[in-house]
Amino acid sequence: MCGRGVLVRLEGCSHPVVMKGLCAECGQDLTQIRSKNGKQNVPLSTATVSMVHSVPELKVSSEQAEQLGREDQQRLHRNRKLVLMVDLDQTLIHTTEQHCQQMSNKGIFHFQLGRGEPMLHTRLRPHCKEFLEKIAKLYELHVFTFGSRLYAHTIAGFLDPEKKLFSHRILSRDECIDPFSKTGNLRDLFPCGDSMVCIIDDREDVWKFAPNLITVKKYVYFQGIGDINAPPGSREIQMKKN
Structure with a gap:
């Protein structure tokens, strides 16, 4: 018997990488969720940062943006x-x-x-x-x-x-x-x-x-x-x- 202890904790995807409204992690179409809920201002994703000049539709979370930023800085340091x-x-x-x-x-x-x-x-x-x-x-x-x-x-x-x-x-x-x-x-x-x-x-x-x-x-x-x-x-x- 397991009593009332928690065996599994399921956490929803935070959608940290989004391309044109589609989550790159779980494949969820966030535009469909928003249209069903009818709430335009509800944050469905943590991906808010656009780091690629020519692809503004690609967004990542602030955590991933900082990680990518540090990698870019290290690359620039190596290349002097x-x-x-x-x-x-x-x-x-x-x-x-x-x-x-x-x-x-x-x-x-x-x-x-x-x-x-x-x-x-x-x-x-x-x-x-x-x-x-x-x-x-x-x-x-x-x-x-x-x-x-x-x-x-x-x-x-x-x-x-x-x-x-x-x-x-x-x-x-x-x-x-x-x-x-x-x-x-x-x-x-x-x-x-x-x-x-x-x-x-x-x-x-x-x-x-x-x-x-x-x-x-x-x-x-x-x-x-x-x-x-x-x-x-x-x-x-x-x-x-x-």
């Missing part, structure tokens, strides 16, 4: 590298959707992001490719932009056509936590802290004047054109409207 977050617009490149006199010049990329979309024209900052190739020996390069995902990957293709520099480490506004600030996203990408992270950008405000930010002079090639991907309400957007 730090992390470098690089902005695109007016840091490495300048883009316009307006027809300019300089369009006949060489070195300008012309492209559309979709059928019916305006033609965009991008000029790379002089010597930026050489800079990226040299700095990649010391840093693991990441790209960060408030442009769309398709825009970010298109520009990254101009800078790094063989995907040797950035790989999948491209973060756009489609993956951003905060559409006005880039700082909040660092907590997800680097859950163990950003002490090994350096940032290069032409703007300080979007990083909340972070101490690990190196501010560079804005790159302006198309006269009278600011940052076409500036966050809503920013000075660049107001200038564009005026």
